[in-house]
Amino acid sequence: MAGVKLLLSSLVMGLCAYYFYSTEQITPEMVKGKRVLVTGSSTGIGEQIAYTFSEMGAHVMLTARRAKQLQEVAKKCLQLGAGSASYVVSDMGNLTSAQNVAQEAIKKLGGLDYLVLNHIGGSGSFGSFQGDMEAVLSSNTVNFLSYIQLTSTSLKALLESQGSIVVMSSMSGRIGAPFTTSYCAAKFALEGFYSSLRREFKLNNNNVSVTVAVLGFIDTENAVKKVGDKVTMSASPKEECADEVVKAAVLRQPELFYPYWGIKPFLLLRDLAPTLIGDLLDKFYVLENIK
């Protein structure tokens, strides 16, 4: 009985917090002139995050592997009102290269206010685990270790600016999802590292915020191509996703769930009824299209 009461009251508190946060707004003045590094910004959610920051007058630094795409995104950032927009080409499969990105950004921007860790790659194709160690190692480097490297190299600048770290996670960073073992592993690892770091900052009175964005299925070109015919969930718009991520970052919120109602109920119920929730989520997969 006490458990049920606790559950109900936490549900009510959660809803109140959701209502409060979702009605709180940000203004361009809060962002104008801020120095932002967005990784994986040649396309997808990262590209949109760069645009949202640009519209509010931030200085943006972009990075990914493809120079031509980055050049076009940078041009559009300037058109949208960015204080400045530049890019550095880098492969996050190489940690020295990741280190260079953070150093370049801090040098070029003269410091750093927002470190947005968003890139994703190297986790192999969507399918069953068949013992492929290469995919696990490569995903671990690109999708986990490079995030930590970028954070490590940016730490001093972020402490100076009392800045913010934004980490893109997924429902697959909270509940194990099939056919994406390496991806899930990297996201769970990120959740562990950054939730620990957040506590540490608090206890050490370091005023650096850590926002973890827990996302559902988003309609980016790559995600739709990769899993569009393999899951029956509907994809949420990347533009709105990016706006919500930037808002949560600027408000220094510890967590963001987007789309909220597509994720939160599963997370709330997971510890109470893990088997039920697992079985429920399994129904979203189109097994005949998955190897």
Ligand SMILES: NC(=O)c1ccc[n+]([C@@H]2O[C@H](COP(=O)([O-])OP(=O)(O)OC[C@H]3O[C@@H](n4cnc5c(N)ncnc54)[C@H](OP(=O)(O)O)[C@@H]3O)[C@@H](O)[C@H]2O)c1
């Ligand atoms: N879309 C979804 O459904 C969804 C759901 C949950 C969470 N998320 C998370 O949201 C974030 C963005 O997802 P997205 O769908 O926007 O991804 P995306 O469209 O595939 O974009 C990935 C970005 O990462 C870059 N990238 C890939 N491999 C790289 C490497 N080795 N080194 C450096 N950059 C690399 C890509 O650019 P280049 O190819 O030019 O290098 C691109 O800019 C990811 O962290 C993802 O896990 C997405």
Ligand SMILES: *[C@@H]1O[C@H](CO)[C@@H](O)[C@H](O)[C@H]1NC(C)=O
């Ligand atoms: C990693 O990147 C660094 C710096 O960009 C470069 O000097 C080095 O050759 C790269 N290593 C590999 C294995 O590609």
Ligand SMILES: *[C@@H]1O[C@H](CO)[C@@H](O)[C@H](O)[C@H]1NC(C)=O
């Ligand atoms: C922490 O940093 C933010 C943003 O720079 C600032 O608004 C806030 O006042 C700071 N809080 C403390 C306790 O210094």
